Amino acid sequence: MTKLVEWLFGVSVVVAAWALVSFDLLDLSLPQTYREVAWPMPLYLLVSFGCYSLATVGYRVATFNDCDEAAKELQGQIKEAKEDLRKKGLKM
């Protein structure tokens, strides 16, 4: 069984459970509040995934390290390269 088939199986089980609860397909007569909570579940999962992505991006932007030594070294190498090319005749 391939991974795709496994995932599709898992997804269809979850979707079936959600449809059973929110549209009352087996006529289980669940309390109305449970149906009200279950019905927006796919949208809720999507919104929470979006919030998680936004929080991860924001956190990694805030904690991204500056590397001062590497920056200085890079500037020095840029200068060297410019000098070298100028000597060889390239107009900057």
Next chain:
Amino acid sequence: MATGVDQAVGMSLVVFSLLLFTYYSVWVIILPFVDSDHVLHKYFLPREYSVILPGIAAVILLLCIGAFTAVIMWKNRKPKKVD
């Protein structure tokens, strides 16, 4: 550590997404179990909007992405050379 504006923007994104998640969770999951005459209901819109508003947000997001792509492609068009 990143400095200045980077930290401010990053942390504000984190705080915003936490607030949004908490508000939406209470709206969708907790509110149906709360009595309809509780004062908490005053702070939340009717529940239909908990489906409509993310839908509108998704449409706006797709529109922005499409407009951005269109602008970039418009700027990069090269006129055909006439030989």
